[in-house]
Amino acid sequence: MQYHPITDSFKLITLQRELLKQPEFKYIYPSLDSYLTTMENQGVPAYRDLDILLSYLINVIGNAKGTQTRFRNEAERYMLFCWTDKHKSVLKSNVEDVRDYIDWLWSPPKALIADNTIASRYKAKGDSDVRLVNEAWRPFVLRGAKANRKTNEFISPERAKLAKPKQAYSLNQTSLQNSYASLNVFFKELWETELISRNPVSLVKKSCKYLVKGKIYQPPHTLDDETWQLFVDTLTTAADENPLFEKHRFLVLSLKVLFLRISELSNRDYCIPIFGHFRQDASGEGWVLNVIGKGKKQRLVTVPDAFIDGVLVRYRESLGLSPLPHIDENMPIMPSNKTGHALHQDSLNNMVEEAFDLVIKSLKALGKTQQAHAISGASSHWLRHTGATQALAEINETMLAVELGHASVKTTVEVYVAPAHRDRIKKGVSRKL
Known part of the structure; x- marks a missing residue:
């Protein structure tokens, strides 16, 4: 060679x-x-x-x-x-x-x-x-x-x-x-x-002749509300028909609803996400998930009641566990069906791909070819972006920055709000001929 x-x-x-x-x-x-x-x-x-x-x-x-x-x-x-x-x-x-x-x-x-x-x-x-x-x-x-x-x-x-x-x-x-x-x-x-x-x-x-200079605003990739609902319905039906898809359903909903990066549910050298990381907050107001994110930084993500009732309980029961986790439970959140060991990121990525494939097929079967094309290049990060974009209608940028694990609220605003870009577009459309 x-x-x-x-x-x-x-x-x-x-x-x-x-x-x-x-x-x-x-x-x-x-x-x-x-x-x-x-x-x-x-x-x-x-x-x-x-x-x-x-x-x-x-x-x-x-x-x-x-x-x-x-x-x-x-x-x-x-x-x-x-x-x-x-x-x-x-x-x-x-x-x-x-x-x-x-x-x-x-x-x-x-x-x-x-x-x-x-x-x-x-x-x-x-x-x-x-x-x-x-x-x-x-x-x-x-x-x-x-x-x-x-x-x-x-x-x-x-x-x-x-x-x-x-x-x-x-x-x-x-x-x-x-x-x-x-x-x-x-x-x-x-x-x-x-x-x-x-x-x-x-x-x-x-002096590179190939490099293009400058950076333009790129809005985060998200799923529209109709496609997201089809996502939930498709995965729920698949899990009802085949228990193997319970893990896919839990993974996709967790990434979207809890604003997680896929690595944050994966087996890493320094961290294995376990069910014991879910716990009731000391305030008694609700549940939280302890996450170790980018740069090995810890954060607490709030867990909605709807997620507990409609996702976590169902998933745990499919694994033969009690409905709710207890604080000293050390079972991996995403265990391998064969070994029981925590799955690595490659395996989780494959599961997300399989989930998206199911939705693309559903959209094609419904005659919604354009929507199928729109998500054909989607990745797991689209789910985090979708959840964050939807959450802006319910919580302020500062709270969202903490949920996402952003070091600065400025990052959250620049990615999801982009006020300067939106103001310029609004002004631009009214320019006269």
Whole structure:
């Protein structure tokens, strides 16, 4: 392979780094060892570069999987570009190299683009420790818009036959910004550890011919009242017919009604959401849920009586539990049907996707194709946004900011109220010809 993956999975990179300087490395990573040797023979200090990359991922980026994946992908891709296209160490990079890399990102060779999803870099050989390279891996992946995928699958399947995915590959502005940001962090670390004398990324970004400047107001994605009611009805019917959907119903309603991020119900290294986190407030006025959110910040979310009666009690009874949780109950809120262990975010994301698929099918069956298209690109965060937008009619911005876990009420106002944007639109419509 001209572009060979050089980092293993999130869980194995620490072991990979330990093995890199050991004799066993060439037996456990035979193709990678061969690739690195080839680079060394071409004058590229590949083993040293890889050690730098692995150390950066382990010591600087940390152990959050999503963050690790994002920074790993960019740094690895840039390192491969330096080795293969520039025939040099990443430590010898200059402004022109970074500029050429951005050109490469913007329009990569079609042979370097995976058709649909990110393939794992390595696979285990049988029951051994040997890691074999996955020939399907590519430095780029065609992330087809979810809306297009759902449209082709559920709404207009005839469109799928006309698609030419790789021809449509393009790097959007958000991805380009993320690439610059990730690469800048990598080079900043190289500079701070005195491995390079300057960081060329910031210089290149200032003159990038692809970046569009400015930021416009983007209203939060929400479900309209009719679609949300159909969501509730569809999931309730599905759960009545098949108990497996009780978990889907509870998850979706929790995200919307309690304004939760999906990670806040997921199994994380530092927190497992348990039923004991639901409790009656000391005031005796109602129930609250103790949530550990972004940045490991705790907050209390108020739990409406309607949620207790119509969602929590039903869900717990489906699990064979008492109607209401008690304060010392340590059962996970979202347990696996097989093991009983708390589910991770990937599993919860899949459940939300399945729930949205049911609603899209319901809308299509009702002849509401436009509404089906409108939610074909939806994600779990749409539910949090929907709940927050609806709540503005009942509580003020300050209370909502606390419920959402925003550090400042300014964030809440800018996202959900956007007074400056709305005032400008009101004035704009009355301009004369």
